[in-house]
Amino acid sequence: MRARTDPWFSNFLLRVSDEVEEVIDQDYVRIPDDMTIPYTDETASKDALINEIFPSFATNAHSFYYSFDEAEDDTHNYYPLEFLNSLNVSGLPLHHLRLKIGCLIILLRNLDLANRLCNGTRLICKRFDPSVINAEIVVGQHAGVRLLLPRIPLAPSEEDMFPFKLKRT
Incomplete structure (x- = not known):
C-alpha cells in the first residue's frame, strides 16, 4: 500500500465520483491492487491490516x-x-x-x-x-x-x- 502522506484514497474517491474508475456490473467499483491487503490467512491478514491502519503502534503507544x-x-x-x-x-x-x-x-x-x-x-x-x-x-x-x-x-x-x-x- 502507498504511504499515508499521498492523498491516494481521496483521489480514488474523486475518480469514482467522476466515473473514471473501472465499474463491474454497474454497481461495483474495482479497488486497485495497491489499495488492498492480500489475504493469506486470518491472523496474518488481520495483523497486516492493523499495521497498515496503525503504523508503528507498538513504538508510539x-x-x-x-x-x-x-x-x-x-x-x-x-x-x-x-x-x-x-x-x-x-x-x-x-x-x-x-x-x-x-x-x-x-x-x-x-x-x-x-x-x-x-x-x-x-x-x-x-x-x-x-x-x-x-x-x-x-x-x-x-x-x-x-x-x-x-x-x-x-x-x-x-x-x-x-x-x-x-x-x-
Missing part, C-alpha cells in the same frame, strides 16, 4: 502529553493538583493525552488564522517534542504545510461549574 492544571483563583491551595488532574470536563482534553505518529488531529478553536491554524483544520502528527506537536496539514489549499502546535491554555466555558476557575494547558 506510549506517547503522552500531560496537562498543567491550575485553579486560577485558589490563593490558599485548597484544590490539590491530583484533584484538578482527575477532572474530566466537557470541551477540554483529558489530563493525559495519548497520541501517536500518524494520528489525525482536528483543531477545535482558532489559533492563528494568518498561519492557517483555524477551527476544523485537520492535521497529522509527524513528531512529538517536549512542548510542541509537529504536525502537517492534511487537506485544503495548504495541504502538506508543516506546523508546530504549542501548549494552549484552555478553560471550560461554564464559569459556575466549579467554585474556582480551572485552567488546563
Whole structure:
C-alpha cells in the first residue's frame, strides 16, 4: 500500500465520483491492487491490516502529553493538583493525552488564522517534542504545510461549574 502522506484514497474517491474508475456490473467499483491487503490467512491478514491502519503502534503507544492544571483563583491551595488532574470536563482534553505518529488531529478553536491554524483544520502528527506537536496539514489549499502546535491554555466555558476557575494547558 502507498504511504499515508499521498492523498491516494481521496483521489480514488474523486475518480469514482467522476466515473473514471473501472465499474463491474454497474454497481461495483474495482479497488486497485495497491489499495488492498492480500489475504493469506486470518491472523496474518488481520495483523497486516492493523499495521497498515496503525503504523508503528507498538513504538508510539506510549506517547503522552500531560496537562498543567491550575485553579486560577485558589490563593490558599485548597484544590490539590491530583484533584484538578482527575477532572474530566466537557470541551477540554483529558489530563493525559495519548497520541501517536500518524494520528489525525482536528483543531477545535482558532489559533492563528494568518498561519492557517483555524477551527476544523485537520492535521497529522509527524513528531512529538517536549512542548510542541509537529504536525502537517492534511487537506485544503495548504495541504502538506508543516506546523508546530504549542501548549494552549484552555478553560471550560461554564464559569459556575466549579467554585474556582480551572485552567488546563
